[in-house]
Amino acid sequence: MASPPARSPQLVQIQMHLFDFYPKEGEEDSVGWLPSSSGSFRTGQTWHWLRSEQDRKIWYKLFWFSQAIPKHNFISWLAILNRLSTRTRQRKWTPAILDTCILCNNNSETNEHLLFKCSYAGRVWQQLSNMLAIPFTDSWSG
Ligand SMILES: [Zn+2]
Numbered sequence: 201m202a203s204p205p206a207r208s209p210q211l212v213q214i215q216m217h218l219f220d221f222y223p224k225e226g227e228e229d230s231v232g233w234l235p236s237s238s239g240s241f242r243t244g245q246t247w248h249w250l251r252s253e254q255d256r257k258i259w260y261k262l263f264w265f266s267q268a269i270p271k272h273n274f275i276s277w278l279a280i281l282n283r284l285s286t287r288t289r290q291r292k293w294t295p296a297i298l299d300t301c302i303l304c305n306n307n308s309e310t311n312e313h314l315l316f317k318c319s320y321a322g323r324v325w326q327q328l329s330n331m332l333a334i335p336f337t338d339s340w341s342g
Pocket of ligand 1: 301303304305306313314317318319320
């Protein structure tokens, strides 16, 4: 099979290496998925090949269960990983953004402030803890 002419020295090198993969005269060409032991593509095997294994978090069952609401799962998961799109995080990418809390206008809008330290969030948590008769803490780390 003739290849189109290479337009740069780098492409010439790549074409030279590709010749090693052309089937030899009389050989049949085949396609295989290298991460799979059988050579066929499997979504599950590819997922395990792509991701990095990490220790299972002890809190995962609080959010990932069969009847959970996906939107709530996702936001809770982002909060635990400190990845909510708070104004403080947004300001890292766009310095012109004010990082003042949108609810109280008093402090920087961080994960901990937005969820626990903010006066508005504190009132919500306090009422919720009263309704559920459970103790309330304003500390993110426990
Ligand atoms: Zn606030």
